[in-house]
Amino acid sequence: MKKVILGVTGGIAAYKAAELARIFVRNGAEVQVVMTPAAAEFVAPLTFQTLTERPAYIEMYTERSSEKIRHIDLLNDADVLVVAPASANTIGKMAGGLADNLLTTLYLAADCPVVVVPSMNVNMLNHPAVRENIEQLTRHGCLVMDPDQGELACGVYGSGRMPEPSDIYLFTRAALTPKDYKGLNVIVTAGPTREPLDPVRYLSNPSTGLMGYSLARALSERGAEVTLISGPTHLRPPAGVKTVEVNTAEEMYAAVLNNYDSCRLVFKAAAVSDFRPLEVQGEKVKKGSAANTLGLALNRDILLELGRQKGSRLLIGFAAETEEEIKNAHDKLLGKNLDLIIVNNLKEPGAGFAVSTNRVSIIDRSGEVEKLPLMEKEQLAHYILDRTAKLLP
Numbered sequence: 333m334k335k336v337i338l339g340v341t342g343g344i345a346a347y348k349a350a351e352l353a354r355i356f357v358r359n360g361a362e363v364q365v366v367m368t369p370a371a372a373e374f375v376a377p378l379t380f381q382t383l384t385e386r387p388a389y390i391e392m393y394t395e396r397s398s399e400k401i402r403h404i405d406l407l408n409d410a411d412v413l414v415v416a417p418a419s420a421n422t423i424g425k426m427a428g429g430l431a432d433n434l435l436t437t438l439y440l441a442a443d444c445p446v447v448v449v450p451s452m453n454v455n456m457l458n459h460p461a462v463r464e465n466i467e468q469l470t471r472h473g474c475l476v477m478d479p480d481q482g483e484l485a486c487g488v489y490g491s492g493r494m495p496e497p498s499d500i501y502l503f504t505r506a507a508l509t510p511k512d513y514k515g516l517n518v519i520v521t522a523g524p525t526r527e528p529l530d531p532v533r534y535l536s537n538p539s540t541g542l543m544g545y546s547l548a549r550a551l552s553e554r555g556a557e558v559t560l561i562s563g564p565t566h567l568r569p570p571a572g573v574k575t576v577e578v579n580t581a582e583e584m585y586a587a588v589l590n591n592y593d594s595c596r597l598v599f600k601a602a603a604v605s606d607f608r609p610l611e612v613q614g615e616k617v618k619k620g621s622a623a624n625t626l627g628l629a630l631n632r633d634i635l636l637e638l639g640r641q642k643g644s645r646l647l648i649g650f651a652a653e654t655e656e657e658i659k660n661a662h663d664k665l666l667g668k669n670l671d672l673i674i675v676n677n678l679k680e681p682g683a684g685f686a687v688s689t690n691r692v693s694i695i696d697r698s699g700e701v702e703k704l705p706l707m708e709k710e711q712l713a714h715y716i717l718d719r720t721a722k723l724l725p
């Protein structure tokens with residue numbers, strides 16, 4: 333998404349469009365804001381100008397050096413037109429093909445995808461006229477985002493709230509992403525597992541789940557049917573992804589095998605605990621009575637089992653190593669019957685647990701190694717999917 337036209341209409345949620353503009357900018361987009369005259373009553377154009385470093389336009393024409401600038405040219409090279417918030421009034425004009433201001437004119441002239449985010453009072457949203465207009469926009473090919481439920485500016489509770497700007501950003505990004513995994517059934521595992529010692533203590537590791545959640549989101553954006561099987565994390569499951577929450581490696585094993593029949597592709601990004609306490613105490617162990625050694629039992633290797641029952645599926649493993657990472661990871665790939673393994677060396681800066689970045693190598697069955705630079709995990713997820721897409725039949 334390099335160039336975004338952000339259309340802001342008159343509604344109390346217009347103030348949230350400032351945060352949306354910021355998010356687009358932060359993610360590398362050039363943002364051109366176009367406001368309806370009513371929107372400018374709610375938020376000053378200067379707010380958007382400051383955030384986007386370009387003027388926010390309201391009028392069709394601007395006199396400058398006695399030369400008329402055609403703002404319709406703003407659409408040149410635009411990747412997307414996002415109308416957020418979209419008021420009932422502007423939705424009605426767009427649906428009816430009226431072009432009485434710059435934004436509605438741009439809508440009629442746009443040949444890029446158009447995202448519309450209706451935001452209004454619940455009764456207005458439920459009015460048949462507005463519903464029909466929204467349906468009409470969908471027929472025009474607009475991508476309409478459902479409003480959130482919650483307390484509305486008018487004090488009542490209901491549907492009509494503008495979704496959070498970060499969710500609008502993700503919706504827009506998903507709308508523009510090619511659907512090269514369309515309909516494909518994929519399992520992603522993520523996060524750590526927790527192996528209880530007693531009701532208040534457990535063995536675990538510092539995985540936050542970010543790599544797995546980034547993959548699940550990227551797959552969903554690219555059209556896959558994703559089942560995310562996740563150990564305990566603080567992350568919000570991506571929209572549209574079926575999430576199964578588990579605690580222990582045994583629970584993860586059961587959940588993965590439950591979903592394995594229908595699945596074509598597995599990303600095993602979870603940091604599964606290899607060991608569990610031999611005994612789990614039913615009551616909290618008192619420090620006075622604790623033994624000073626801990627008996628451990630080996631957990632089942634989930635990926636090894638998936639490799640045994642692989643059939644025509646693609647299996648992608650992950651490995652975090654501290655030495656000889658290429659050799660160790662390639663051995664794991666062969667031992668577990670994988671198609672690719674993604675490995676990082678925990679000793680390298682920016683690579684590993686609990687950071688938003690990673691520096692990995694991708695190794696295939698033949699032992700060929702692709703070493704990647706330091707990347708954000710979100711970006712890395714798409715890179716990995718570009719690579720696995722080449723293996724799909």
Ligand code: CTP
Nearest residue numbers: 600601602604631632633634635649650651652
């Ligand atoms: N894995 C798994 N079940 C386990 C252990 C690991 O499914 N009980 C998966 C991980 O999700 C990962 C891959 O196997 O995709 C490699 O995990 P890793 O912990 O690096 O490998 P191990 O085989 O456990 O080897 P070691 O810990 O001895 O390095």
